[in-house]
Each structure stands twice: as structure tokens, then as C-alpha cells.
Amino acid sequence: MAAVRKRVSPSRWLAYGIVALGGVIMLAPFWFMFVFATHTNTEILSVPPPLWFGSAFLDNVRLLIEKLPFFWRNLGLSFFIAFSVTVLNLFFCSLAGYAFAMYHFKFRESLFAVIMATMMLPAFIFMIPTVLIMSAIGWMNEAKALIVPGACGAFGIFMMRQFIGTAIPKELVEAARIDGCSEFGIFWRIVLPLVTPALGSLGLITFIGAWNNFAGPLVIMRDMDMFTVPLALRALQGTGQVPWGAISAGSAIAVLPLMVLFVIASRRLIEGLTSGAVKG
Amino acid sequence: MATLHLRNIEKTYESGPQVIKGINLDVADGEFMVFVGPSGCGKSTLLRMIAGLEDITGGDLLIDGKRANDVQPSERGIAMVFQSYALYPHMSVGENMGFALKLAGKPKAEVDVAVGRAAEILQITHLLDRKPKALSGGQRQRVAIGRAIVRKPKVFLFDEPLSNLDAALRVQMRIELSKLHEELGTTMIYVTHDQVEAMTLGTRIAVFNHGVIEQVGRPLDLYQEPANQFVGGFLGSPKMNFIQCAVTERRADSIALKVGCASGFELPRSVAADAGSALTLGVRPEHLELTRAGDGIAARVDLLEHLGDSTIVYAAIDGADQIVTIKTQGGRTALRAGEAIGLRPQAGACHLFRPDGRAIAAQA
Numbered sequence: 255m256a257a258v259r260k261r262v263s264p265s266r267w268l269a270y271g272i273v274a275l276g277g278v279i280m281l282a283p284f285w286f287m288f289v290f291a292t293h294t295n296t297e298i299l300s301v302p303p304p305l306w307f308g309s310a311f312l313d314n315v316r317l318l319i320e321k322l323p324f325f326w327r328n329l330g331l332s333f334f335i336a337f338s339v340t341v342l343n344l345f346f347c348s349l350a351g352y353a354f355a356m357y358h359f360k361f362r363e364s365l366f367a368v369i370m371a372t373m374m375l376p377a378f379i380f381m382i383p384t385v386l387i388m389s390a391i392g393w394m395n396e397a398k399a400l401i402v403p404g405a406c407g408a409f410g411i412f413m414m415r416q417f418i419g420t421a422i423p424k425e426l427v428e429a430a431r432i433d434g435c436s437e438f439g440i441f442w443r444i445v446l447p448l449v450t451p452a453l454g455s456l457g458l459i460t461f462i463g464a465w466n467n468f469a470g471p472l473v474i475m476r477d478m479d480m481f482t483v484p485l486a487l488r489a490l491q492g493t494g495q496v497p498w499g500a501i502s503a504g505s506a507i508a509v510l511p512l513m514v515l516f517v518i519a520s521r522r523l524i525e526g527l528t529s530g531a532v533k534g
Numbered sequence: 535m536a537t538l539h540l541r542n543i544e545k546t547y548e549s550g551p552q553v554i555k556g557i558n559l560d561v562a563d564g565e566f567m568v569f570v571g572p573s574g575c576g577k578s579t580l581l582r583m584i585a586g587l588e589d590i591t592g593g594d595l596l597i598d599g600k601r602a603n604d605v606q607p608s609e610r611g612i613a614m615v616f617q618s619y620a621l622y623p624h625m626s627v628g629e630n631m632g633f634a635l636k637l638a639g640k641p642k643a644e645v646d647v648a649v650g651r652a653a654e655i656l657q658i659t660h661l662l663d664r665k666p667k668a669l670s671g672g673q674r675q676r677v678a679i680g681r682a683i684v685r686k687p688k689v690f691l692f693d694e695p696l697s698n699l700d701a702a703l704r705v706q707m708r709i710e711l712s713k714l715h716e717e718l719g720t721t722m723i724y725v726t727h728d729q730v731e732a733m734t735l736g737t738r739i740a741v742f743n744h745g746v747i748e749q750v751g752r753p754l755d756l757y758q759e760p761a762n763q764f765v766g767g768f769l770g771s772p773k774m775n776f777i778q779c780a781v782t783e784r785r786a787d788s789i790a791l792k793v794g795c796a797s798g799f800e801l802p803r804s805v806a807a808d809a810g811s812a813l814t815l816g817v818r819p820e821h822l823e824l825t826r827a828g829d830g831i832a833a834r835v836d837l838l839e840h841l842g843d844s845t846i847v848y849a850a851i852d853g854a855d856q857i858v859t860i861k862t863q864g865g866r867t868a869l870r871a872g873e874a875i876g877l878r879p880q881a882g883a884c885h886l887f888r889p890d891g892r893a894i895a896a897q898a
């Protein structure tokens with residue numbers, strides 16, 4: 255059968271236009287970040303600004319390192335913190351989610367409601383108490399002050415409870431119990447392998463959140479060598495002329511790991527968010 | 535090999551009604567015991583209590599004479615086959631079957647031998663490397679049974695294991711389960727809501743209703759001598775007819791009954807029921823004989839169902855607002871809907887029930 259040419263109606267063109275505009279607005283900052291990373295400050299501040307790549311990238315990186323002598327260390331620290339927070343979150347959130355999904359215990363629902371309520375609180379509320387606690391126990395200016403409080407989150411618990419509740423039939427757990435699995439063994443050998451899609455999604459979300467975390471390091475970290483990348487880049491804006499080219503280069507370097515991670519994990523992410531069932 | 539004793543077993547869920555109301559039952563070594571009853575009567579709950587998956591809130595469970603109320607499920611020497619099969623989706627068939635032995639720390643060679651032997655019994659050797667999702671329903675069912683066999687349990691527990699299979703496969707698996715029981719000789723407890731499965735599989739049947747056992751016994755005994763109206767109605771298909779009747783006269787060796795406002799007939803049995811009392815006559819469809827109009831209980835044909843080898847006749851009793859079912863042998867009959875007929879219950883196959891449902895025993 256010959257292909258039927260469908261006429262696209264004007265209202266549809268309008269819809270396409272709106273979506274395209276939205277796309278440009280969302281992507282423009284990314285584009286300019288990468289473009290500016292390759293231009294000198296004078297070029298960036300000229301009118302009109304450059305729209306295509308220049309040749310000053312290495313100069314910008316040199317300037318960045320000059321202004322931020324610990325930049326590579328900052329990058330490494332960011333990675334270490336984000337990675338630790340992610341691994342701990344995957345473990346503790348799935349453990350808690352499993353308990354909420356599969357066990358019956360007193361005050362289960364009220365406890366769950368309390369945990370969910372913490373999601374409603376804005377992050378700023380935690381800033382002052384966190385500082386007070388961390389200075390009291392002497393953890394200020396240390397990575398563990400960011401890792402330990404971030405090791406388990408309400409959203410992760412919620413997500414894992416939902417996923418485990420729908421993906422793991424109760425009888426599977428019972429069969430394992432009869433087979434002689436310990437309670438932790440059931441979690442480790444039966445439940446975890448079956449919730450990997452959800453773990454992938456949660457891992458990605460957590461890693462991105464921890465990587466981009468600004469408020470946490472801002473109140474905890476005092477010395478330049480303990481800054482995470484967002485904090486270090488912000489420090490460039492402090493004095494004198496703002497080196498936009500260097501900031502863009504630094505941001506581009508910081509964003510790259512996330513983009514790579516996202517490309518690798520995006521299929522998993524979408525699977526995990528949409529499908530609850532592991533049919534077996 | 536194991537015996538099982540249930541002493542006043544009770545189950546009350548938190549914030550719920552009592553689901554199991556004092557069960558007493560002895561299961562002999564090597565017996566195939568079937569729990570049968572309508573959906574929601576507590577069969578699964580009791581089975582899960584035996585397995586250790588539900589707490590026992592009252593009474594004692596003895597496995598091999600030892601109190602097992604507080605023993606871990608894995609240490610009770612039981613294996614369970616679930617209705618949904620509950621195979622581990624991320625493990626191969628072989629891994630599924632060997633999981634329990636592996637957890638128990640058995641060497642790999644020993645596990646492989648045990649899995650291989652069970653797979654042979656169930657003819658699933660060629661499937662050992664597959665994942666459960668690559669199996670058909672019947673094959674999954676076999677794997678689930680295989681997983682139970684590998685553990686060499688003292689007691690097998692089955693919770694409606696065939697109800698997810700299509701009719702033909704169900705019949706086949708039923709036969710294989712019977713053979714398996716013969717071969718292994720292990721004590722088995724089998725839960726079903728299907729009375730055909732109960733009748734064909736059970737050494738003995740326990741009929742459940744609302745959390746109590748209505749009657750326990752061998753299938754044919756229950757069929758022929760139901761202790762109450764519930765058991766009579768539950769076993770047998772088509773269902774036993776229950777006809778309201780009144781005792782008109784009691785003699786030394788027989789009683790006269792009146793059905794509806796018109797017909798009466800005589801039951802040549804001595805029965806402890808006074809004249810004037812209202813009873814329920816229970817008679818199975820195959821024990822109602824069709825006779826000429828004017829003979830026996832007067833009725834009118836309502837509907838005919840031809841099954842080929844037999845015919846099911848639905849008839850309305852004159853003067854009573856009641857339809858009875860009659861099963862006649864032979865595929866062809868001259869009967870027509872609306873035709874007047876007479877019904878004669880076979881004397882030896884009649885049951886009388888009191889208003890509270892209990893059967894009235896015939897006095898010798």
C-alpha cells in the first residue's frame with residue numbers, strides 16, 4: 255500500500271512549535287556552557303556572544319587550575335562522596351523498603367508516614383541542625399559529614415517499598431524461608447537480584463543529587479581542598495573579574511560524568527520508573 | 535516419614551475475626567490428606583500454619599510427636615508447593631531445585647545428584663538450564679514439585695497446586711501426583727477447593743467450612759455417608775438435591791414423608807424423627823429415578839441438558855417452589871420440557887437432615 259501522506263493540521267504545528275521552543279530554552283544553557291568553555295572572557299562578553307566553539311579551551315582549563323589549585327582533588331572528592339552516598343542509599347533504602355513492603359510490625363504505617371513527611375521539608379531546614387551536630391561531633395570539614403547523613407533517604411525508601419511490594423510476590427519470600435534462607439539471605443539472594451531495575455533508577459537519581467549538592471558542602475566544608483566541584487566553581491565568582499570561560503570549562507568537566515552515566519543508565523532508569531513487575 | 539497431630543489449633547488475625555476455630559486432626563504416616571472446602575474457609579491458613587508461615591495463636595501442632603509451634607519453617611521437615619509456583623525468577627531450574635540443599639551447605643556434587651534424580655522422576659531433565667520464564671505453566675508446576683522433592687521432606691504441603699493449569703493438564707498432573715505419592719510414600723497434605731481433586735487424590739478428606747472441619751474420612755465414606763448437609767452438598771457433581779419435607783407418620787420400620795403440598799412417599803427405614811417434624815431429604819441426582827406421572831413425587835420437566843453419555847434433567851416439584859436435578863444414563867430420552875413426571879428416590883441412597891443440618895442416622 256502506498257504511504258498515505260497525512261496533512262499536519264495547524265494546531266499540531268503550533269504544538270510542535272511550543273515543544274521546540276521549550277527544548278531550545280532547556281538546552282541553550284548546556285550549549286552555551288560548552289561553547290563558552292572554549293572562549294576567552296573577552297569573546298564571551300562581546301556582543302553578540304559566540305554561538306560556536308572557539309579554541310581557548312586549554313587556556314580556560316589552565317586558568318581554572320591556576321585559580322583553583324585543588325580542582326582535580328575537588329573533582330575526586332565529589333566523585334567519592336557521590337559514589338559512597340549512592341552505594342549506601344541503594345543498600346539502606348532497599349533494606350528499609352523491603353521491611354516496609356514485606357514485614358508486618360507494630361506502627362509500620364505510622365513510621366512510614368513519618369519518614370514520608372521528611373520529604374516535605376525543604377532542605378534548608380536541615381542546614382543549621384546539621385552544622386550544630388557536625389561541629390559537636392567534630393566532623394566539620396570532613397567528607398563523612400556529607401556521606402553519613404545522606405546514606406538513606408525518604409524518597410529511596412518510598413521508591414523501593416513500592417517496587418518491592420509490586421515486583422516480589424510474598425510467596426517467593428515464603429518459599430525461600432522454607433528453603434532455609436535466613437531473613438537477610440532472603441533480602442540478599444532473592445529480593446536484591448529481582449529489583450535491579452529499581453536499583454539502577456535510584457542509583458542514578460541519588461548520584462546526580464549528591465553530585466550536584468551545593469547547600470550541604472557549603473555549610474560543612476571550610477577549606478578549599480575539601481570543596482566539592484559545585485562549591486569550588488562558585489568560589490571563582492568571589493573576587494575581581496569573573497572568569498566565565500574557566501567557570502564554563504569547569505562546569506563542562508563536572509557535567510560530563512553525569513552525562514556519560516545517564517546515557518549508560520537511561521534505559522534502565524525508564525524501565526525502573528515505569529514498570530513495577532518482574533514477571534516470573 | 536512423619537505423622538502430624540493438630541490439637542485445638544486456632545488462628546485469630548490481629549484486627550480480624552477468628553479464621554481457624556479449633557481444629558483437631560491426626561494425619562497418619564504416608565497418608566494423602568486433602569483439605570477441601572469453599573474459598574475463604576481457612577484451608578490455606580491452616581496449611582500455612584503447619585508450614586510455619588503463620589503463627590499459631592492457639593493449640594498445638596505436633597510433627598512426629600514433637601511440638602512444632604515455634605520451630606522455624608526450614609526446620610520442620612516440610613516442603614511446600616505454592617499455587618503460583620513461586621519459582622525464583624533469576625535462577626535456572628536446576629538452581630531453583632537445588633537451592634535448599636545449597637543453603638544447607640551440601641557439597642555441589644551431592645546437590646547435583648539429588649536435583650538430577652528429582653528431575654528424572656518428573657521428566658524435566660532437559661529443562662534444568664532454563665530460567666522459569668522460559669517454561670510453560672505445566673513445566674513450572676513440575677519444577678515447583680521437583681524443588682519440594684529434592685529436599686526429601688517428611689511432609690509435602692500443596693496449596694491448590696493445579697488451579698493455574700488448564701483442564702486437560704490438571705487431569706494429567708492429578709494422575710501424576712497420585713503416582714508420585716505412591717512412589718515416594720511420603721505424608722502429603724493437599725489443599726483444594728475442587729471436590730473432584732479431593733475425591734480422586736485423597737486417602738482421606740477433611741471438609742472445611744468457616745474455619746472448622748465438618749467431617750473427616752475416606753472419600754467414598756464421605757460421599758455415601760455425609761455427616762451433615764454441608765458435606766453432602768459439597769461433594770459430588772451435580773450437587774446433591776435437598777428437598778424440604780415433613781414427616782407425616784412414623785412406623786416401626788419406615789417413615790412416611792410429604793413433599794410439597796401434594797406428593798408423599800415412604801422411606802423403608804426406621805428413623806428417629808417424630809411425626810410432624812420438618813426435615814430435609816438429601817438425594818443425589820443419580821439416585822433419583824424417573825417414573826411415570828402419578829408414581830412417586832409429582833414433578834414437571836423444566837430443562838434438559840444432554841451430556842452425551844448421560845442427561846441432566848431439571849424438574850420442578852409440584853406444589854413446592856423447588857427445582858431438583860436428576861442424572862439419567864443414556865444420551866437420548868423421550869422427555870420434553872413441561873412434561874409431567876414422577877420421581878422416586880432410591881431408598882438406600884436417601885439422607886435425612888435435621889433443620890440444623892446434621893444427618894439423621896438410620897437406626898439398625
Ligand SMILES: Nc1ncnc2c1ncn2[C@@H]1O[C@H](COP(=O)(O)OP(=O)(O)O)[C@@H](O)[C@H]1O
Pocket residue numbers: 547550553571572573574575576577578579580
Ligand atoms: N493476613 C490476613 N489478615 C486477616 N485475615 C486474613 C489474612 N489472610 C487470610 N485472611 C482471612 O482468612 C480467611 C481464610 O483465608 P484462606 O485460608 O486463604 O482461605 P482458603 O484458602 O480456604 O480459600 C479469609 O476469610 C481471609 O479473608
Ligand SMILES: [Mg+2]
Pocket residue numbers: 577578579694
Ligand atoms: Mg487458599
